[in-house]
Amino acid sequence: MSVENIRIESLNEHIGVKLTGLDLESVARDPAFIRLVRQLLDEHLLVFIPQQTIEANTAQELTANFGPLLDIKRAGNKAHHVEGAPWIKVISNGLAPDGVPYGDGNSSAQIWHSDSTPWEAPVGHIAFYCRQTVDPVPKTYFKNMIKVYQALPQAVKDKVDELRVIHHFYPRQIEVAIHANGPSMPLEDRKSGFAHPLVRRVVGNNKPVLYLPTRRDSIVQGWSEQDSRALFEELWAFTNQCDFDCAVGLQPDDFVIWDNRATVHARDGWSNDQTRIMWHISSEGEIPTPLRTKRGVNTIGLDRDQAKAATAAIYNDY
Ligand SMILES: [Fe+2]
Known part of the structure; x- marks a missing residue:
C-alpha cells in the first residue's frame, strides 16, 4: 500500500484532518507515512483515522515517533490495562467480568x-x-490554541507575551464538578510548581500558542492572587467563545492522535451504567519554550569582570 493513495480531508477550516484509504497496521512503520502524519500534525494538530484494526504494539510505536512514551497509569491502582503493552493506559469507567477495573478513569x-x-x-x-x-456516543472536543492566540487583541498579546505561570498540581481538576466546586489550594501550594511561559511556541511549526493552566486560581509569576485570577478568567472566557474546534465521537476501532501542546480538549460525560473503553498513549513533549527567549550577550574578547557586568542584566532577571 502506498502513502500516495491516502485521502486527506479537513475536519473543518480550523483543526483536524481525517485519513481514509489506508490500512494503518500495514503503513504505521513506513517512514513516508510517519513523515506525512508529522507534517499533518504540525499543520492541523489532529489526525483522525477511523475504522482500523491495529495491534497494541503498533499504536505504541506510532505514538513513540513523537517523543519518549510515558507511563501515566494511576500509581497503586489495580486495573487490567493491556497486558504486554506497558505504555497503554486504558481509560474506562467499567469493571471487567472478574470485577477488576479495565483501567483508570470515570464517566465524568x-x-x-x-x-x-x-x-x-x-x-x-x-x-x-x-x-x-456507549450510546449516545460521547464526543471529545479539540480546540486550536494557536488560532486562539492569533485572535487575541494586540493589547492582550502585549500583556501576556512574556508572562510565566506556575502550574500547581490539583487532583481531578479537569472534571466539570470539581472545576465548579473544588476549593482553591492554599496560596503557598499554588506558588509551587513549574513556571511555564503563558505563550509558548512548539517545536514543529514554531507558532505561538496560548498555553493556559486549567485552574483559574493559578498564579502568574510576580503577580498577586487577585490579578492572576482576573487574567485567567479573562483568557478562558475569550478561549471558550473562540470556535476553533472540532468534535470527534469515537467509535470502536477509530484512532486519533493530536498535539497536546497546541490544543486543549474536553469531553462529554456519559451514564455510568454503560462502559466505555479507550486505549490512551502519551509521548513526552519539550520543556515549553517561551515566545521570546532571553538571549545571552557575546562575551568574546571581554575579561571576566567585563563579562560579568555584561551578563548581569540578563541573569539577574531570573
Ligand atoms: Fe485529557
Missing part, C-alpha cells in the same frame, strides 16, 4: 484542558484507540 464530563501541564516537560502528543463506546 471534562472541561477544556491540556494534559499534564504541571510537569516540567508536559505531554506532547496523545493517541486514542477506541475499543468500546
